[in-house]
Amino acid sequence: MTLLDFARGPALAVSFAVFTFGVAWRVLFLVLLPWSRDRSVARGSAPSAVVGAVRGFARHLWPRKAFAGAARFTTVNGYVMHFGLAIAFFGFAPHILFLQSVFGVHWPNLPSGLVSVASVVTLVSLVLALGHRFVSPVLRLISTANDYFSWFVTALPVVSGLMAVSHLWAPYETLLAVHLLSVALLLIWFPFGKLMHAFLVFVTRSETAIHYSRRGTVL
């Protein structure tokens, strides 16, 4: 069995299983936890929980003016990284084929050149994010191994994908295998590290928004 055979076969199969197990476990555990009932009396002007959650979530998409200066880089860089990642992941033809083989749905691909540009921008953004984490005293203080490893497993598929497309430094089959293995690593780590925010961001921000909107606080 070659490295590529291993990556396309057992590695992806195991990573899919671990990812599914982990996400199911963490989401269900969170939903079924004994949540404390909010015993405060809702303000008369308080919207329903759903409306409050949606409003709060939307409001959190951009920082308030008072925090705009401090949060500008983090916010803008975060958007650049996430949009770049989305373009590369959902727009590249081989990725669409991958998703089609797993989920059975497909859509038109973007030109490979555009995807490459998006990937390079994403990579630059990831490097800037890491640099910011090193430079900022507060961020450095609160950063843990979880943060750095989550960054690593996110950056690795981007780097290996760019190398595979460009046929850089190694034969294509090796680069493709490394790329697929890096995706497998990301999937395995996903439910157990900070990457789980892809699911939990909706829960945490909504919960915060509901809490404040019930008390009449406009976020």
Place this chain on the structure above:
Amino acid sequence: MAEPETIGELLSERGISRRGLLKYAAYLASLMALPPWQSNAIADALAAARRQSVIWLSFQECTGCTESLTRSFSPTLENLIFNLISLDYHETLQAVSGEAAEQARRSAMRDNKGKYIVVVDGSVPTRDGGVYGTVAGQSMLQILNDTAAGAKALIAVGTCAAFGGIPHAQPDPTGAVPLTSLIKDKPIINISGCPPIPEAMAGTIAYLITFGRLPDLDHLNRPKSLFGNTIHDRCYRRSFYDKGLFAKSFDDEGARRGWCLYELGCKGPVTYNSCATLKWNGGVSFPIQSGHGCLGCSEPNFWDKGGFYHPLSTPTGHPTAAVGAAAVAGIGVGAVSALLARRAKREATSTGEKP
């Protein structure tokens, strides 16, 4: 009339001029990625060389490799290669000769001990002592071991001989193995492909005769001059891959416009061979040019790599059961964990502790 002593004498006897030999030598130099000035040396060496004794063994194969060489679209080239060698034994071509053919093999082995080249097409069945393949009452395994013992070098022609090929594909009922699994003390050149390109076979044999040594080989024992690049790297559709223009089916607009066949399962990016440059049938075309993706037939285990029509970026397995079981397990563990947390909270509340 006496038999010609050298290849040069034989060629002139058959009406092939010095100019013809030089043209062929120039072609060989180009084929084997040698510098142009080597063509004169090749012509001189070939003219002075004695015809190389070759024993051709056919094992678990479909005869496609022999068909490829003997029924090539450019017979002059392949006829020329047969002029360079003394094909003392060929199991398929001499099948009707029966015991006389076997005697010819034994004679060639005795008369050219340590000098003859063994060309093998087909894999070797090894299960149950090799009983699944016999010729003239001997197992193929035994024939190979006997014949290889006195050989100068072996050439594995075709993917079956080079890597096991289709007989080796799952479930491999005969325990088929390639030459390299059995012969450890002789140089082996693999000319893989299903079938291999005729010029690749001819060029490699000519190189051996001319220089008396093996050409530069890759990690799979294939001549680098012929297997140094992927099909994808030399494919005329490569620019469409780079632009992200792919045929979605074999008869859509993209296919008619000659767009890249990656999405239709083309294995060109991971297949090393010269199909895109040498092509087939005298340079007329090759599979991708004819509208079908590369099957990756010159690579080991190409039959068991997840399907010819599955793109390279897709998983080879369908772990639906494993993922389903993982989901159920995750839900179970999540539910039990939450229930334990609830019970802990209840107990804490009942004892007056802060949960």
